[in-house]
Amino acid sequence: MKKYNFYAGPAILPVSVLQQAQEAIKDFAGTGLSILEISHRSKEFVSVMEQARALVKELMNLDNTYEVLFLQNGALAQFHMVPMNLLNEEETAAYFDTGAWAHGAMEEARLFGKVHIACSSRNDRYSYIPEAFTLPENPKYLHVTSNNTIYGTQLQFPLSNPRAPGVPLVCDMSSDIFSRQMDYSQFDLIYAGAQKNIGPAGTVLVVVRKNILGTVRRSIPKMLDYRQHIDKESMLNTPSVFAVYVTYLTLQWIKQQGIQSLEQQNKMKAQMLYEAIDNSTLFEGTVAKENRSAMNVCFHIREAGASSIELETRFLQFAGQRGLVGLQGHRSVGGFRASIYNAMNLEGVTALTQAMAEFERQL
C-alpha cells in the first residue's frame, strides 16, 4: 500500500518524479548507463546540472548577479560556510533565534565572528516568532530561518521592520523553499537542504549574490569557499549526481505546477488541517496562530499528564493503520507534526483530518 508520507525530511516526493527517477536508474537519458553509474563529466549529466541551476534562477526570477550551487553536507554545513565566507572576526552578524536550527546556525557563527541576537523565542520553547527585532550597528548580514521545521512556525516576508539598506539578508529556506510566491531578490544568500521540499537527501541548494563574497580576510579551504564552487560550476569535486538529478526532476515538476498554484494548494491544505485541530476538543495546536506554518503543522493531545502520552501513542497507531506515517513530532518537542510539503496532495490531508475525527469519536 502506498502510504501518506508526513515525514519532515527526507520527505514526500511527487509520484511522477519517483517514476522518472526509476527509469533513470535503469537507463539515463538513453545513454545505456544508469544515473547511478554515469560520469559527472558526461555531457548528459553536465546538462542536468546546468539546467537545474538555471531552473532555480528562473523559478526565483533572479538575474545574473546571483549564482546557484548544489553542494553537499546538507543545510548544516551552511551554518559554518555562511560566516566563514562572509564574516570577519571583528564584525557582527545578526541572527533570528527562532528555533533549534536557527540557534544552531547562530552558534556556528560565533566560531568566526561576533553575533547579535536580533530576536529570540528560545525561552518560550520557540512557540512563536517575535514581531520586532533589533540590529547592531553595521551588521555584516542578517540571518533568518523562513520556516522552523521542528516547531511549525513560518516567517512572513518582507520582514516587519525594514533593514538598513546594504545589510545582506541570509535565509535558511530548507523547509519551505518554493512553497509560496515571494520576491527572492530581497535575499542575498539562500540555502536549503534538498530533502524537505525539493528532492532527496544528499544535496543542498545555495543561491548567492556574488557581490557579497570576497570581503573576508581568512584563508578558506577550497571545499568551503563559495567562490571556488562558483568558478567550477558546482563541479569542484564529484557532486551527488543522483540527488542533483532527482532535485532537477522535482524543480521541473514545480515549474509545471507553478508556484502560484502550489501556494494556493498549500494554503488550502494548511487551513483544512488547522481547522480540524481548532474544531477538535481532543487536539490542539502548539504555536501562536499568527505564526503557524503552512508546511509543518504541529499539534498535540489537549489534556496534560500521563494519559495524553498514552493517547498520543494510540493516535499514531490509529493513523498508521490508515497508511498515515511520519506524524510523530520531533523528538525534542513530542506530540504530532504533519509535514505537508508541495508533493502532499489534498487527499492525504483529508485522510488525516478524517482519521483525527474518527479517533476522537471512538474514544
Ligand SMILES: *Cc1c(COP(=O)(O)O)cnc(C)c1O
Ligand atoms: C532539516 C533542516 C536543517 C538541517 O538540514 P540537513 O540537510 O540535515 O543538514 C537545517 N535547517 C532547517 C530549517 C531544517 O529544516
